[in-house]
Amino acid sequence: MKHMSDCHCLPERPREACGIFAVYGLEDAAKLTYFGLYALQHRGQESAGIVASDGKQVVEHKAMGLVPDIFREEILENLKGNMALGHVRYSTTGSSLLVNAQPFRVQHLGKCLAIAHNGNLVNARQIRDELEDQGSLFQTTTDSEVVLHLAAKSLKKGLEQAMLDTMSQVKGAYSMVVMTEDTLIAMRDPQGFRPLCLGRLNSGFVVTSETCALDLVEADFVRDIEPGEILIINGKGLRSIRLEEKSRKAQCIFELIYFARPDSTVFGQNVYLFRKKQGELLAEEFHVDADLAMPFPDSGNYAALGYAQASGIPLEMGVIRNHYVGRTFIQPSQSMRDFGVKVKLNPVKDLLKGKRIVVVEDSIIRGTTARTRIKTLRKIGAKEIHLLVSCPPHRFPYHYGIDFSSRGELIAAQKTVEEIRGFIGLDSLGYLSMENLVKATCIPRADLCFACFDGNYPVPIDESFHKFCLEK
Ligand code: SF4
Numbered sequence: 001m002k003h004m005s006d007c008h009c010l011p012e013r014p015r016e017a018c019g020i021f022a023v024y025g026l027e028d029a030a031k032l033t034y035f036g037l038y039a040l041q042h043r044g045q046e047s048a049g050i051v052a053s054d055g056k057q058v059v060e061h062k063a064m065g066l067v068p069d070i071f072r073e074e075i076l077e078n079l080k081g082n083m084a085l086g087h088v089r090y091s092t093t094g095s096s097l098l099v100n101a102q103p104f105r106v107q108h109l110g111k112c113l114a115i116a117h118n119g120n121l122v123n124a125r126q127i128r129d130e131l132e133d134q135g136s137l138f139q140t141t142t143d144s145e146v147v148l149h150l151a152a153k154s155l156k157k158g159l160e161q162a163m164l165d166t167m168s169q170v171k172g173a174y175s176m177v178v179m180t181e182d183t184l185i186a187m188r189d190p191q192g193f194r195p196l197c198l199g200r201l202n203s204g205f206v207v208t209s210e211t212c213a214l215d216l217v218e219a220d221f222v223r224d225i226e227p228g229e230i231l232i233i234n235g236k237g238l239r240s241i242r243l244e245e246k247s248r249k250a251q252c253i254f255e256l257i258y259f260a261r262p263d264s265t266v267f268g269q270n271v272y273l274f275r276k277k278q279g280e281l282l283a284e285e286f287h288v289d290a291d292l293a294m295p296f297p298d299s300g301n302y303a304a305l306g307y308a309q310a311s312g313i314p315l316e317m318g319v320i321r322n323h324y325v326g327r328t329f330i331q332p333s334q335s336m337r338d339f340g341v342k343v344k345l346n347p348v349k350d351l352l353k354g355k356r357i358v359v360v361e362d363s364i365i366r367g368t369t370a371r372t373r374i375k376t377l378r379k380i381g382a383k384e385i386h387l388l389v390s391c392p393p394h395r396f397p398y399h400y401g402i403d404f405s406s407r408g409e410l411i412a413a414q415k416t417v418e419e420i421r422g423f424i425g426l427d428s429l430g431y432l433s434m435e436n437l438v439k440a441t442c443i444p445r446a447d448l449c450f451a452c453f454d455g456n457y458p459v460p461i462d463e464s465f466h467k468f469c470l471e472k
Helices: 029-039 074-078 124-133 144-157 161-167 211-216 253-259 273-287 301-311 368-378 416-426 434-439
Strands: 019-024 048-054 058-064 084-090 105-109 109-116 176-181 184-188 196-200 204-208 220-224 229-234 235-243 291-293 319-321 346-347 358-361 384-389 428-431
Touching: 019 029, 019 109, 019 176, 019 184, 019 346, 019 428, 029 074, 029 084, 029 204, 029 211, 058 109, 058 196, 074 084, 084 109, 084 176, 105 124, 109 144, 144 176, 161 184, 161 229, 161 235, 184 204, 196 211, 204 211, 211 220, 220 434, 229 273, 235 384, 273 301, 273 434, 291 301, 301 358, 346 368, 358 368, 368 416, 416 428
Parallel strands: 291 358, 358 384, 384 428
Antiparallel strands: 019 084, 019 204, 048 058, 048 084, 105 109, 109 176, 176 184, 184 229, 196 204, 196 220, 229 235, 319 346
16 A cells, blocks of 8 residues: 655755744743744745734734744734744645635634644545535635644533544644643644654743754753643643554654754754764765865755765865845846856855865755756866765655655656766765664664655555645
8 A cells, every 4th residue: 555644845855844833821922932933944934923822812913924024023012922822834735825824723612723733634635525515614725724623623522632533533744733812732643753842941831843942942842742642731730641542653754854953853863963973874885085075055064074074085165155045036037047056056166176076965856956066066177076965865755745746756766876877967976875864863763754765654645635635
């Protein structure tokens, strides 16, 4: 049987997942959440929102764009209360529209329910069809909304039971936080695909996708929310309940490879040290005679550092990144077509001319970006170019990503390593082995999802699911 899990992608790199930051029992909760979202901006740049509660009233603000552009001082002033829930979004289900921005909020039986979700539900369409048949009206085209509808259906049984009922029906990846006027509920799917952790700040609590956000607001890391756990935080303190059904953990290896920030610890593994170790193990696997090693910033930075230290080949920052390029800029006209690439990255010609170079990258998806980059290095006179990739060939698709819904778009699914080397125009090409990828983590292999490399998807596939399938 074919399987799938939650995923999403870009034309050349899988994109970051969404980010969640929630606060309970702290003054200026919305402002703290604003800073938390700032730290999580790398997980989503399409839209952001904050919902705040003073225990009675819930207010919200969300918009398209980046956190600093959306929230101004006067907006945060209006988000009063000592509880807040924030979200930064990269759309994995549903279009990038304000209506789909999160947190998403509804009113039911006089109670407010707001949700911030990271991940994809594999059976969202099926549940939505059933709910619509029963007369439910949906406002968005996201999978997250089905969670609120399911929760609302069981709300009469109490909040805890409503969450348990909901969790037993949804399948796939979800790290999420639900907020009512006076309670925060943090949940992680039984496989634990996406990260979610609990922090403590003075007498209050913080729940967030990554520990780098805890660091920014000076909260102490307490623990990860466990896969299959529902953690309820309210005036009675903390209470944890779990789904009875036991599943194997399948934490996404791509959180470590590139979704998470290097200063975060996810699934108990520090990301920086993991990426550096990938580079060290690349040096063990491949011996190359070269004058220098370099990354294309920022992909491969830490693996390149680890590789250089372990191999003794000096690390150079051979390509300079323009830090002031925004997400979009006016496309150059045909006659200037190379500007698009050069505006972001420019090689240091005098450093690289006549040199034997080892480039360390964190991935090759379609191979077209790598090809363009290598062409540029050849043009400025690099003598030899060897490419080392800090993970195995990426052969299986992220089924939920519209851009990679088929294996046809993945170069490693179509070509051998030797053919990829030829296509990109390299002197040599090497991929880190699966054994060494596992060795780079301190996490047992059985607790991670490697489906993009080995095709073993831990959650059954709905073959017809895609990013826009909830848009009729
Ligand atoms: S490794 Fe698994 S969870 Fe991670 S992106 Fe690939 S299929 Fe999705």
